[in-house]
Amino acid sequence: MSEFWTGKTAVISGGSRGLGLHLAMELARQQSHLVLIGRDADNLRLQRDRLLQAGAMTVDSFACDAAEIDLQSGFRERLERSGVDLLVNAIGVSDRGMLDQLTREDLLNQFNTNVLVGWSVTKSCLVPVTQNQGCIVNIGSLAGLIGTPNMGGYCVTKFAWTALTRQWRMELKERGVHVLLVAPGPIARDDSDHRYDALLAQRGIQQKGASKPGGGAKLRRIDPVWLSQRILVAAAKRERELIVPWKARIVIGLFAFAPGLAEYLLRRSLHRD
Template sequence: MIISDKSPVALITGGSGGLGLVIASTFLKAGYRIVIAGRDATRLEAAQTSLQHAPYVATACADVSEETGAKQAIQTAMVAFNRLDVLINCVGTSDRGLAHQLTIQRLDELIRQNVHSTLLCSAAAIPELENRQGVIVNIGSLASKVGARYLGGYGIAKHALAGLSQQMRLELKPRGVHVGLVNPGPIRRDDAGSRYQSRVDENVPAEAAKPGGGTKIKGLAPETVAIAVLNCVRYRRADMVLPRYLRLLIAVGHISPRLGDWLLLKFTSSKE
């Protein structure tokens, strides 16, 4: 699709790599001008170069888990393109470990990255999004829906994000701003989850280092998740689960917690 100076604008936090960069590329191909926000100037520059649409790609070097950084990212979009139609909150940090061994310090870090960043960026963006009847998309997880094993404080943070997303959706609907939550299962990565090896101790199965904490679900291509995010914007979807068939299993677990626990034990790692 052709991009012009009148094209809509999407801001993607955490857009300098991983899923965020794939989302940025997908929105560019769909005709959006984009702003990618991240903390590392070198990675942002490399990401901007890789996207190959320099006039329509702006970067914001900011820590969006802090109020000043969040406001800076929104201001960058306004200075670069004078409008903001979509905010995609893709900043997040995962974890591995047992819940009862979780430190308050680590939980604070996870909440700051996964929840504070979303709240601060959304609050800063609302006035501009209201002008455009825009959309906020928050990147959740299957861990937003279930309390799977061995994910440390990640499930706590993502459950909080799910609650925040629904509350904002209800509160902002009268103002014309839509808030959606996209909850992907494990996403395929080049490192196959090796980044978690150092966090897995003798009390946690080695499989927990894999994407999704070793859940027995085929990994999603990041491009599949990015298209789901685009569809969330286009059709103003409220809450998406990927892969889709897991929504039924999640619903069953909510109706019957005992059966839900059995399903989680079946689909997640064990010590065997």
């Protein structure tokens, strides 16, 4: 499966940074045609050069709010030429705070970024994805399957993203389009330990574990390169859901059959320092 995506066209919303960029780099190594959507035009130009050097056959980029990708001149024409074999929705925003610490605006902003943007991009790409009977990969989170303290708004919107992904899968199956949900735990990044310091100070949040990856749950940070490779294999095999780490499936399953026990185990896993 390591060369499955060679010569194929992949669209990545959020492809100029984070996990989206790691996926783009892995696809470049497999000599794919890349179409990137991101806000930062300068960064898109920088990453375009890097991706071409890594082996991408072509790289087209569109600097805009992904929710308005339809307004970008040339976007539809670019996809009509080749169709879309792989669409990755990798745009999302994390957050910290319990539900009663959020404003209505905080929650609406998260819902827009974590749900509506991906829905808009998917709608814009449906015709070329259907043309190639391609695969849609929605990057979610364990927080979209398990409620976690200190991440109230993020969990709410990621649960909605999980529901939307599963609904797309049901609706698009007859068109030959597959939809994969990826639900990883915390992904390793250089700023993991200090990423939320300013936000926590702004909101006056002092809960133990709130600043830690996963909202305080004791989870090993995932190597983004390994995760990118695993995601592309799962997409090629048309797996339905990729949950990392796999042991999280135990707690997820318990919520259906023994929610009290599941909540007890989840609380036991939280950092107490």
